[in-house]
Amino acid sequence: MLSILIPTYDYDISSLVEEIHAQLAKTDYIFEILCLDDHSNDQATIKQNERINTFSNAVYKVLPENIGRSRIRNLLAQEAKYDWLLFLDADVIPVNKDFITKYVETISEEKEVIYGGILYQKTKPKQENVLRWVYGKEREALSVKQREEALYLRFLTLSFLIKKSVFQKVKFNEDIPNARHEDTLFANDLKHAEVHLTHIDNPVYHLGLDTSKEFIRKSMESVEVLIVFLKNNLIAHDDILITKVFARVKKFGIHHLLSAMYRWFGKRFERNLLSNNPSMFVFDLYRLTYLCYLDKRQ
Structure with a gap:
């Protein structure tokens, strides 16, 4: 049944x-x-x-x-x-x-x-x-x-x-x-x-494909939610790949550089993602640098 x-x-x-x-x-x-x-x-x-x-x-x-x-x-x-x-x-x-x-x-x-x-x-x-x-x-x-x-x-x-x-x-x-x-x-x-x-x-x-602009917006909102999840122990760093990588770069002090990269190159990242040949490497880097940026602002 x-x-x-x-x-x-x-x-x-x-x-x-x-x-x-x-x-x-x-x-x-x-x-x-x-x-x-x-x-x-x-x-x-x-x-x-x-x-x-x-x-x-x-x-x-x-x-x-x-x-x-x-x-x-x-x-x-x-x-x-x-x-x-x-x-x-x-x-x-x-x-x-x-x-x-x-x-x-x-x-x-x-x-x-x-x-x-x-x-x-x-x-x-x-x-x-x-x-x-x-x-x-x-x-x-x-x-x-x-x-x-x-x-x-x-x-x-x-x-x-x-x-x-x-x-x-x-x-x-x-x-x-x-x-x-x-x-x-x-x-x-x-x-x-x-x-x-x-x-x-x-x-x-x-079937329901978001526009690239909408998908970027939702993806960045998702990164913001991850900060909330981590703070409230709803997930561990190892549960999701992006937070796992984030924990490692923070451990080695690289997160300061990545936070700066978000400010310096964020618009360039977006231009790539809005193009006809978006790079998943750029997508991952954009989200990771934003996560580092948000963490530094806490």
């Missing part, structure tokens, strides 16, 4: 639900599809999503207020009726027509969390979206073998199956700022709770 849980905000998920429902209709699985809208502003999108309610065993509801990415996922799990929860982000679509079947066939007594992976379209997008596409292809679209080399670090929450009993013990952290990294903390909590995580080859396409 399967609960498919989809949070959304100002995004048309009707095609995603239609595809998932079509796959489920070809099986004898007992299922429900629960979609919660985090108080969207776009009335046209809401109207489009309301057709989800015409599908059997599917519900789309708009929340009376915006509650954020972590709380809405916890609320979906709370309202779910069945033993296994399949979380899907709004801006994904299954790569294969046996997507649901592959997940279900992986279920066994010892399995607790199952992650199928992510892919990006092969065609290079227009320049304003290139940075997010390059980052996704190089850092997220990994094979099972690559993901298993860093079991929890390379887990993403945009498509995963989890036992409801396990989720009730871990959940998404609702006390963090609503500014990214809820998946980082969730994966870290799974690791420390010694939850069994299985990686399989069952990807979704990530």
